[in-house]
Amino acid sequence: MESENSASWETQAQVETPSSEKDSLSNQWFSQQFDELLPKIQEQWPDLAKQTIEATRGSLDDLVHIISLHSGKTSEGVIEQLEEILNAASDRTKEIAESLEPLEKQLEDLLDELNSTLRPRIEKPVRQRPLVALGIATGLGVLLGILMSGGRRS
Numbered sequence: 001m002e003s004e005n006s007a008s009w010e011t012q013a014q015v016e017t018p019s020s021e022k023d024s025l026s027n028q029w030f031s032q033q034f035d036e037l038l039p040k041i042q043e044q045w046p047d048l049a050k051q052t053i054e055a056t057r058g059s060l061d062d063l064v065h066i067i068s069l070h071s072g073k074t075s076e077g078v079i080e081q082l083e084e085i086l087n088a089a090s091d092r093t094k095e096i097a098e099s100l101e102p103l104e105k106q107l108e109d110l111l112d113e114l115n116s117t118l119r120p121r122i123e124k125p126v127r128q129r130p131l132v133a134l135g136i137a138t139g140l141g142v143l144l145g146i147l148m149s150g151g152r153r154s
Contacts, residue, residue: 032062033089040085045071 030037032091034057041053047072054064060082067078126133 030063031057033086036089038087040089041082044081044085047071 036052038050042048042050045053045067052066052070053063056066064075064078064082067073068075071078073081112135
């Protein structure tokens with residue numbers, strides 16, 4: 001399990017890019033995930049004020065620096081703890097996605113069944129009387145056009 005989670009937040013947020021672009025992508029990814037991670041960060045470091053943590057928004061380096069100053073841990077130690085938080089959040093997201101897969105399959109099956117049963121019931125009358133179907137469609141189009149224009153005449 002540890003080997004699966006050994007991919008750091010940096011590798012999750014990046015593709016093969018130069019170092020300065022990697023830092024930019026890491027900070028951008030962290031910024032986007034910040035609101036989700038804030039409660040977990042506060043849980044991990046309860047002695048830090050929420051405003052202090054929020055003041056670092058958008059900058060992973062600033063957050064690591066602030067936490068290391070207040071906790072007395074090294075930057076590397078703080079980064080390791082943040083990676084654990086991110087991995088736990090990632091695992092939870094995977095669990096949710098996996099739990100939705102059966103529902104997605106059920107929905108696909110229902111749509112397939114609806115398509116196979118309802119489509120023939122609609123197509124048959126249209127094929128038998130195409131002019132009536134065309135007249136109904138035209139009438140509905142005119143009616144909707146009048147309703148959408150508010151009955152105004154130019």
